[in-house]
Amino acid sequence: MDAMSAGDLESAADIERLVAWLAARSSVTALTGAGVSTESGIPDYRDGDGNWKRSQPVQYRDFVESKAVRKRYWARSFAGWPMFTAARPSAAHVALARLEAKGHIARIVTQNVDRLHQRAGSRNVIDLHGRLDVVRCLANGHRFDRDAFQARLRDANPDWEVSSARIAPDGDADLEGIDFNTFNVPACETCGGMLKPDVVFYGESVPRETTAAALAAVESADGVLVAGSSLMVWSSFRLVRAAAARGVEIVAVNRGHTRGDDLFAFKIDAECGAVLTAIA
Numbered sequence: 001m002d003a004m005s006a007g008d009l010e011s012a013a014d015i016e017r018l019v020a021w022l023a024a025r026s027s028v029t030a031l032t033g034a035g036v037s038t039e040s041g042i043p044d045y046r047d048g049d050g051n052w053k054r055s056q057p058v059q060y061r062d063f064v065e066s067k068a069v070r071k072r073y074w075a076r077s078f079a080g081w082p083m084f085t086a087a088r089p090s091a092a093h094v095a096l097a098r099l100e101a102k103g104h105i106a107r108i109v110t111q112n113v114d115r116l117h118q119r120a121g122s123r124n125v126i127d128l129h130g131r132l133d134v135v136r137c138l139a140n141g142h143r144f145d146r147d148a149f150q151a152r153l154r155d156a157n158p159d160w161e162v163s164s165a166r167i168a169p170d171g172d173a174d175l176e177g178i179d180f181n182t183f184n185v186p187a188c189e190t191c192g193g194m195l196k197p198d199v200v201f202y203g204e205s206v207p208r209e210t211t212a213a214a215l216a217a218v219e220s221a222d223g224v225l226v227a228g229s230s231l232m233v234w235s236s237f238r239l240v241r242a243a244a245a246r247g248v249e250i251v252a253v254n255r256g257h258t259r260g261d262d263l264f265a266f267k268i269d270a271e272c273g274a275v276l277t278a279i280a
Helices: 006-023 061-064 066-084 093-101 116-120 146-156 208-219 235-246 272-279
Strands: 029-034 106-111 126-127 129-139 143-145 195-199 222-225 250-253 265-268
Touching: 006 222, 006 250, 006 272, 029 093, 029 235, 061 066, 066 146, 093 106, 093 116, 093 272, 106 208, 129 146, 129 265, 143 146, 143 208, 143 235, 208 235, 222 265, 235 250, 250 272
Parallel strands: 029 106, 029 222, 106 126, 222 250, 250 265
Antiparallel strands: 129 143, 129 195
């Protein structure tokens, strides 16, 4: 047998440490980010240092105030939706579902809007930033199935060709050199109101009841496991801060720098899928 390298020994020690940490607890909350979905083929926005590596996502104010921004958003979403829905749970999603089934993870709070945790079998999931498979009317609050809205978009834009599009984060696609003004966006069938994906855009507040549920999930836990998140957005970083303020121990599995590095008991700087599979 070949001798183990220093890196192998370090990785094995990290795994053993995380296994022991989980075994000593009975009510761990996992806080997950884009890093658990990148292996599913869904890109992330930030690099290993937490910096933007692509253009920032649409702002809520721009979406509601500009018809041109809405056309651009929905055209890109129309192109990206088939690729987004084709994504399958990653090794990290599957491992977290197994850890929940075995009683090691009590609940998951996810920043992701892809519902891949649920598709992997996780049952107790809080979608902190909403879900992309639902469309909401901003006028009356009615919610509609995203697949059904995709059909309406297709009917309203029969000549719109998007086969060359590349998937981008959050279910849209990179489209270059296209006049978005020709894209038609249907209104709410119930009241004619403006439609928006039922997710939290940048510049938009997380619903109060969701924030309360997420805070309760981390404050009542006996440990918080951060997986695949740089914690650069306040809605997730505040949860880690709240847990730390209550004396809840926090560990992380994430590639690169995070905003909460100084709050962790320890961190494993590695890809989520490999680490979580090893401990599951």
